[in-house]
Amino acid sequence: MATLRVELVAxxxxxxxxxxxxxxxxxxxxxxxxxxxxxxMLAILGAGEVRITLEDGNVIKANAEDGFLSVENNVVAIVARNAALV
Structure with missing residues (x-):
């Protein structure tokens, strides 16, 4: 099964x-x-929760605000001014 490579950066x-x-x-x-x-795609990030669902079904949650997210070749990059795991 294909997956996404996720990079969440503050x-x-x-x-x-x-x-x-x-x-x-x-x-x-x-x-x-x-x-x-x-x-x-490229989008401007709004303030709110980011939910990352892992292959085993577990979910990682983070609060993020002020930044952008990009998607290309199954790589999701989320770059935020502020971000922290919940």
């Missing part, structure tokens, strides 16, 4: 990096769900 530290089967994040236009094979 301005001052790497918050979480790993493989996931789904990512849900809040953009300024609303919540977005990302699965393997998602079209390339």
């Amino acid at each position: 301005a001052d530290q790497a918050v979480w990096t790993g493989e996931a089967k789904m990512v849900i994040a809040k953009t300024v236009e609303g919540e977005i769900g990302l699965l393997p094979g998602h079209e390339p």
Whole structure:
């Protein structure tokens, strides 16, 4: 099964990096769900929760605000001014 490589980074530290089967994040236009094979995109990150679903079904949650997220070739990069695991 294909996975996403997820990199969640705050301005001052790497918050979480790993493989996931789904990512849900809040953009300024609303919540977005990302699965393997998602079209390339760039979005402005809104303040809110990022949910990263791992292959085993566990979910990692983080609060993030002010930044962007990009998706390309099954790599999701979330770069935020502030981000922390919940």
